[in-house]
Amino acid sequence: MGESVDLKTRGVRIVISVPDGGTAAGVARGTANGRLAVLGGISSLGTAGVVRPFSTASWRAGVERAVAVMAAREERTLVLCAGSGTEKGARRLLPQLPEVCFVEAGDFTGAALRGAVEHGVTQVVFVGTAGRLARLASGVLTTHYTRSKADTDLLAEITRTMGGPDELAARVAEAGAVPHAYELWEGAGLLGRAGRELCRRVAEVVERLTTEAGRTIAAQVVLVDPTGQRMIAMYGRLSR
Structure with missing residues (x-):
């Protein structure tokens, strides 16, 4: 700007806009704005509806904000998904819930659960693939962390x-990764039973973690196939 205008002698008025960014039928409808309580303005979050922050701190803050906005809307069922694929599957499984209830927790399940306790959420539904659930069942909340041997040892115990x-x-114990163990269960006709047990263990971890944070939240856990679109098994209880 300084190369075009001498800012010492004159001012400059700059207007930044996004065509149709804030209209009801415009770009904002394809973003996460509504879930983050960004209403009535332009949209700069990306047309895929996914925030891609430059730091893990901002990603975590986005998850915490999404939980807070859901609670402010007086919704009490929080649906945690690992990513956009599992979220699409979750929304098909739970069509009665408004969009604001679905939060892509990514690697910040722990932060989402603490926020749920803080804001009075009564029900948490976690929807994930076998890899994510295996880590959660082991009490590992940083679910992107690679620990395949430990994960498959757990699945071998469940087997x-x-x-x-x-x-x-x-x-199963010697499988190179959880998806291979999943295929072994499926081939042996054990996928439904073993998947439900995996869900049960995750539900136990979720309820224990929320209890430690101050209040037990009823948990339901859904195992979906690798595409995130088809339910394989489920375990959990409804809030009272």
Whole structure:
């Protein structure tokens, strides 16, 4: 700007706008603005509806803000999803809930749960693939962290608990990653039972963590297929 105008001798008025950014039928409808209580202005969050911050702190703040906005709308059921794929599946599974209830927690499940306790949420539904659920079942809230051996050891234990043969449990334990273990369950006809047990363990972790944060929140957990679109198993209880 300084190369075009001598700012010492004259001022400059700058207007930044997004065509149709703030209209009801415009760009803002495709963003996360409404969930973050950004209403009536231009939209600069991206037409995919996904905020891509430059720091983990801002991402976490976005998750916490989304939970706070949901609670301010007097909604009491929070649906946590790992990403946009699982969110689409979750919204098909729970069509009765408004959009504001669905939050892409990403790697910040712990922050989302603490926010849920703080804002009086009574029900948490977590929708995720086997990889995410395996980490949560182990109490690991930074769910992007790679710890495949520990994850598959847990799934091998579940295999045995659900009556799977030792040979299958050994193959699950040695699987290169959770998706391979998932395929082994599916091939052995154990996916439904083992998936429900995985969901049960995640629900236990969620309820324990919320209790430690100050108030137990009823948890439901849904295992979806790798595409995030089809429900495989579910476990949980309704809030009272």
